[in-house]
Amino acid sequence: DTGVSQNPRHKITKRGQNVTFRCDPISEHNRLYWYRQTLGQGPEFLTYFQNEAQLEKSRLLSDRFSAERPKGSFSTLEIQRTEQGDSAMYLCASSARDSSPLHFGNGTRLTVT
Amino acid sequence: DAKTTQPNSMESNEEEPVHLPCNHSTISGTDYIHWYRQLPSQGPEYVIHGLTSNVNNRMASLAIAEDRKSSTLILHRATLRDAAVYYCILRPYSGAGSYQLTFGKGTKLSVIP
Numbered sequence: 385d386t387g388v389s390q391n392p393r394h395k396i397t398k399r400g401q402n403v404t405f406r407c408d409p410i411s412e413h414n415r416l417y418w419y420r421q422t423l424g425q426g427p428e429f430l431t432y433f434q435n436e437a438q439l440e441k442s443r444l445l446s447d448r449f450s451a452e453r454p455k456g457s458f459s460t461l462e463i464q465r466t467e468q469g470d471s472a473m474y475l476c477a478s479s480a481r482d483s484s485p486l487h488f489g490n491g492t493r494l495t496v497t
Numbered sequence: 498d499a500k501t502t503q504p505n506s507m508e509s510n511e512e513e514p515v516h517l518p519c520n521h522s523t524i525s526g527t528d529y530i531h532w533y534r535q536l537p538s539q540g541p542e543y544v545i546h547g548l549t550s551n552v553n554n555r556m557a558s559l560a561i562a563e564d565r566k567s568s569t570l571i572l573h574r575a576t577l578r579d580a581a582v583y584y585c586i587l588r589p590y591s592g593a594g595s596y597q598l599t600f601g602k603g604t605k606l607s608v609i610p
Contacts, residue, residue: 388540415596426584426600427541440597475540482595483588485531488540 386410388489390476396495397466404462405492409478416459417486418451419475420444427475433459466496501585506605509575517570517604519585528587530561530568531598536581541600544570546588580608 389408397403409416414435419427430449432440435456445451448466453459463470473493477486502520509515521530531546545552545559547568552559558571572579584603589595 417596424602426582426602427598429597429599432596477540479596483529483590485543485546486533486541486598488542490538490540 388476388478388487390474390489390492392492393490394493394495396497399468399496400465402462402464403466403494404460405474405476405494407459407461407476407489409457409459409476410487413478413480413487414456415479415482415484416453417477417479418459418461419477419488421473421475421491422471430461430474463494466494468496470494471496501587501601503583503585503601503604505602506607508607508609509572510609511577512574515572515575515579515606517572517583517585517606518567519569520567521585521587522566524565524587525589527590529590530559530565531586531588532557532559532570533584533586533598533600534579534581535584535603536578541584544583575606575608577608577610580606582606 391406416433418430421427429442430445431451433453436453448464451461473491475491477488479486529546529548532544533541535541545557547559560569582603582605584600
């Protein structure tokens with residue numbers, strides 16, 4: 385079990401630029417989740433994949449955000465035209481089944497200047 | 498969403514037991530009680546979960562009140578590595594809410610050497 389891997393760990397970008405984050409889940413897990421966490425708050429759900437299908441998206445996921453999971457393996461989260469309010473920790477998690485515990489990565493910390 | 502209420506912070510002396518409370522008066526019959534913790538600069542980590550009976554694992558014990566309206570996470574001997582934010586989460590066994598974990602602000606546990 386190599387765990388959930390997220391890259392990069394840190395990203396600093398200027399307002400208006402596009403950024404993309406990658407998540408590699410635990411290999412046998414077909415469920416994948418993205419969460420966002422701001423300072424002092426608990427993680428907030430963004431979106432959920434079962435294999436390659438994106439089954440749920442939060443209202444937090446504006447039109448500038450897009451997530452993909454081609455071939456049901458790794459996933460990417462892209463933010464277009466970043467804003468300062470997008471600064472947060474973006475967490476990825478995976479699980480084997482809907483009722484199984486989630487395994488989280490250590491996140492990508494985004495800073496928009 | 499079923500809500501939980503936790504103290505904002507707690508302190509414990511090292512090597513002493515810690516009892517972290519959680520109130521969930523609106524819990525439904527199909528909600529499992531899950532606990533996750535988040536160490537500094539890391540993603541959340543699954544700790545334990547239960548439905549009605551008390552549960553034990555290598556990390557902690559979970560004591561669930563008979564009416565299920567409250568629960569307590571028990572760390573038998575706190576170590577400095579247990580300093581973290583602990584989240585109590587209600588998670589339906591199946592359906593949409595089963596994958597969309599709703600985190601509150603949790604309890605920040607400080608361990609005093």
